[in-house]
Structure formats: C-alpha cells, structure tokens
Amino acid sequence: MAGPDDSFERAAMARGFLRIAGVDEVGRGPLAGPVTAAAVVLDMAKLPEGLNDSKKLTARARDRLAKAIHAQAEVSVAHASVAEIDELNILRASHLAMVRAVAALDPAPDYVLIDGNMVPVGLAIAHETIVKGDARSVSVAAASIVAKTCRDAIMVDLAQQHPGYGWETNAGYPSKRHILALSEIGVTPHHRRSFKPVHNILYQDKIVNG
Template identity: 70%
Template structure:
C-alpha cells in the first residue's frame, strides 16, 4: 500500500498555483443520511503527520487527525441532503456537496485535486480528477478524513433519534441490521427513497 504524498500538489505549485485544494466525498453508498464532502488546503510548511486514506486509518487515529487538520489547514465541509439525493441522483448530489465544500473555503483555491474520475460540472478553473486520490494525495486524504468523521458524527446523532437501525456503527450503509430494521421498523425521513432497498419497502404493494 503506497502512502499518499504531496507530489501532485507540488507539481501544481511549481506550475504557478498558490493554493491547491484536495476534495473528497463520503456517503454515496448508504441508504440513509446526507452525502458529505470536504475541501482542504494544506499548508506546505505544516502538513500534519500520519495523513492517509481514511479507510486505512483506525477510528481513533482519524479522530485525532480531524482536529489537527482543522488547526493546520483551511477546511470546508458541505453536504447534499437526502431530498437532494432523491431529486438529483447520488452522483450529482455528491458533486453538489463537493462544489459547496470548495465554495466554503476562506480563500478560493486556484487548483483542485478531486477524488474520483469525474470533475463536478459546477467546478470551474483548474481541476484534475485523481482516481483513488485519497491514497495518492495528502490533500485529498485530509479531505477524506474530515468528511468521514463529520458524516459519522451526523449519523451517530441521527441514531439517537431513530434507534434500531444501527446507524451509530453502520453510518447508514446497508448492513444486515440496517436492512432488517428497515423491514421491521419502516422507513424514516432520513432514508433515501430513490435507493432500491428503501424504494422496494415503500412500494412493495
């Protein structure tokens, strides 16, 4: 497993960019909750130690890095709601969350490194899509950590209001407990009605 580094950012800076942002989103797969995106501009002189793809880190390590990233970098978090996911589709909604995250940075970046193989259509200017970017770029890995922690916290809060679905541990993903609860407890306002397992329960007649 290669660790992410700062080479993509460095290349952009060498080519004249002054602020390079990494952008990532989390929450495309869950049956419930928003999709969450983060944009992070790291300070090349003060990059937090231990950044990695959020999926490669323990929950404890992610939590510790979350605060460090906020102290050391310009960070913006944004969401697209369940209603927007159902109205637009999950891909477009996740792109909308990314666009909002970039717009929320204190100073506009002049180059974007975007996790995935597509550039959201609302992002203009200098952008590059980086496949598996959270394992390649430190800025994207920082964004992946921030987005994941933030979304997990939202799902934990929602789990207190809607117990039984296991959101505090499955974050809304379709685990067995979550799918069983959908059948037994029904659909909540936080479920994505356009997603097949939810749709099928609502319209099983």
C-alpha cells in the same frame, strides 16, 4: 503500498498555483443520511503526521487526524441532502456537495485536486482528477478524513433520534441490522427513497396498505 504524498501539490505549485485544495466526498453507498464532502487547503510545510485514505485508518486515528487538520489547515465541509440525492441521483448530489465545499473556502483556491475521474459540474476553478486520490494525494486524503469524521458524527446523532437501525456503527450503510430494521421499523425521513432497498419497502407497504 506507500501512503499519499505531496507530489501532486508540488507539481501544481511548480506551475504557479498557490492555493491548492484537495476535495473528497463520503456517503455514496448508505441508504440513509446526506452525502458529505470536504475541501482542505493544507500548509505544505506543516503536514499532520499519518495522513492516509480515511478507509485505511482506525476511527481513533481519523479523529486524531481530523482535529490536527482543522487546527493546521483551511477546511470547509458541505452536504447534499437526502431530498437532493433522491431528486438528482447520488452521483450528481455528491458532486454538488463537492462544489459547495470548494465554494465555501475563503479565500478561494486557485487549483483543486479531485478524488476520482470525474469533474463535478459547476466547478469553475483549475483542477485535476486523481483516481484513488485519497490514497495518493495528502490534500485529498485530508479531505477524505474530514468528510468521513463529519458524516459519521451526523449519523451518530441521527441514531439517537431513530434508534434500531444501527446508524451509530453502520453510518447508514446497508448492514444486516439496518436492512432488518427497515422491514421491522419502517422508513424514516432520513432514508433515501430512490435507493432500491428503501424503495422496495415503500412499494411493499403501498401494496399491503392499498
């Protein structure tokens, strides 16, 4: 299957939109860390070579492309915290991060291409949802790369503060090492207490310790 192209952006431009942002988020599945979103307005005449869904790229390729995107495009990154994830639920928190990322672009875009099939609440700009957008739209692919590299860097930093969970390699996802460390080391302030594996550990500790 071919990688993403600029057909969604060109179609929006043909309808009179001038500043088109792609937006994507990363980090819905992990047991720890924030959910991160990025919004990117590309220069359509100067696209970084090799744009693709961040999940289909190696870490080296993502890092190279992230640097090129930051150098050649308008970029914003935003997060929803672990506390917000636990309070709102992960879907609403990921949408909050997306809205924050779009709002941080200055000047604001006049059209937004959104990865997925749901429109985040509070997005008051003309928009279009694209299922598997990170594999179909160059702007959404760029946003996916920026969000992924940013969040991975956050988790590497948190891994230095909380060794043993393997966050430097699993980015907070529920790997065997991470699940084992939850049982052996316990829950950190960066764990999502509303997620079942973390909730279960806390519940078991409460029973044991009264």
